[in-house]
Amino acid sequence: MFKHSKKLFAILAAASMLFVVACDQQGGKQSKGKSKTLKNTQSKGFVRCGVSQGLPGFSNADAAGNWTGVDVDVCRAVAAAVLGDASKVKYTPLSAKERFTALTSGEIDILSRNTTWTLSRDADIGLTFVGVNFYDGQGFMVRKDSGINSVDDFANGISACTNIGTTTELNMRDFFNSRGISYEPVAFEKADEVVAAYDSGRCDTYTTDKSGLAAQRTKMTNPDDHMVLPETISKEPLGPVVRQGDAVWEDIVRWSLNVMIEAEEYGITSSNADSMKTSDNPQIKRLVGSEGELGAAFGLDNDWSLRIIKQVGNYGESYKRNIADTGILPDRGPNQLWTKGGILYVPPAR
């Protein structure tokens, strides 16, 4: 008995000391650095990126586990900028419900998962939206033989499948309420189950962002039996999100995206980026790093933007590769440059 308690005492004493040491380290981590996230990323050697569980065109893994999509390209651009290699990204697939907790708890450093920028998300829950990489809106998918050709044909008692934890759930209520239509919301945790349930006939309509509808339609048993109604019932600006409280990291992610869009504006592509170094246009020279000291503001070298353009490409290349060529949404619609009739307009990188 005596011996036993002595041993226990020793174990507890050792544990308490470990605890004190752990506390100390925790305190050390809080010390002022330029950007904690940047430092951590550089020492780990990869960017921790939260993506969807599979949305063609935005973030989708192939059989070999290679991720592609416009959302994935944002993370790749950041990896190219801060680590010099666009492939150094660790992807974490997240459900709509898990995504914000994963970001605020520090499991990931960028959330690039077709996430709608709203006031309450931006202000309330410890997140900062850094920009928009896809302008979307909520729509409805129905069966072609249903005789529903517009949202005006919706009748009382319609059942609508969707995901939980999305702005979709709220917009749907606003939409049906304002029209005085009673409806049955059938909300699933994962997108695959939503598709399966709608496909089997459980619901009369499937509602989410239109880009999502276009992508998920390809997963139906007979994609041609379904169509997306022309109406858009909400604004859904989708963009990457970072944790609140690290302004430098926030700037890096924001400007990595902006550089891609501005590169398209100035006609810089992954193939001609090197030759643009000797361009006459000073703004092009700044973007490819042959003039000015833009990277220094973030603590990066001057080739950071050149690497993004060379390794990931400009926004137009990314869109073409992931969304247009895959047949999801060949028409860029609002996601065209402001100079070509769209609304993509970013502040100048200078």
Next chain:
Amino acid sequence: MKLKKILPQLLTLLFIVLIFGFFTMNAQENMDTRGIEFGFGFLKQEASFDIQFSLIDYDGSHSYARAYLVGLLNTLLVAFIGIILATFLGAVIGIARLSPNYLIRKTASFYIEFFRNIPLLLQIFFWYFAALRALPMPEDAPLLLNSSFMTIKGLYAPSPVWTNGLTFLAFFILAIISIICFNIYANQKQENEGKQFSKLYISTSLLIIIPLLSFFIAGVDLSWSFPEIRQMSQSSYTFDGGFKIPPELIALTLALTLYTATFIAENVRAGIQGIGKGQKEAAASIGLTPNQVLKLVIMPQALRIIIPPTTNQYLNLTKNSSLAAAIAYPDLVLVFAGTAMMQTGKAIEIVGITMATYLTISLIISLLMNWYNKRIAIQEK
């Protein structure tokens, strides 16, 4: 010597307090740096999302607290139905497992081995998507029992429409009270005079006759609202009137029942087999009928073995009902720890409330079952 006994305990306590303190501090610090505020004020805010299936009046204009209540009631509903069905099915299968008939015995064994060894989530998906594939669209659904329709969108059944429903409820409660009084009286009579009543028959008759009386003397009336098909568009239909049980609830109840019943069946079998053969023979030798042997000698003893592990199964069933989120049944996890958590971002508060809720439900079930277990335990005199 005394100090040496207390010191380790004090240190353990200190250690636990420090650990909790560390986690609280850590969470607080991190929430501060990210500008997240801790608080339960959000419960009063408007929820602004709708829920598919609710036992109480609810729409998006109600508060988050009300949405929590909807989720809680849905969880309790599926747990309640599941526990009752699983107990019946488990008892039947457990007894069938001991049947002298080869076919019955082997079928019961096969059922148990099959359903016990497949992960529950897979079974839930199977029943849900199998049901969705197999069930007809509303317009093709056959009429069941001249009143109901089983469709891919759910089971539509007639709903009762009461006139003076409260009076009926009063008569019903009166019936329950009179049954309790009668049973106390019958027990006393048996204790004092050895006179036996057929308690089951008289209780059942009371339960039927007294509420029925209310129809004749108190002006209670009951009519039914039948579901009627309505065309929504060219090819989509729905039903109006009656009440609707969503397919999600049916699939979830089915999966939970079939899964949990296997464990209860094994408990029942173990309980019966745990009673020595001598007990049965001794009871028969003093002239009890086989029915009396089962009722008065075997079951009271078997229950002592069956109840404690079956309590565990009830708790498991209740907790497993949280898998509902996978198939869109709006239980506590889907509604509160799902949608509400996403819309408010109050992860710590909501997960805390949800955990406390499940803990409370489980403790209440344990309490009830422990009370029952004590009642049937051997009374040492």
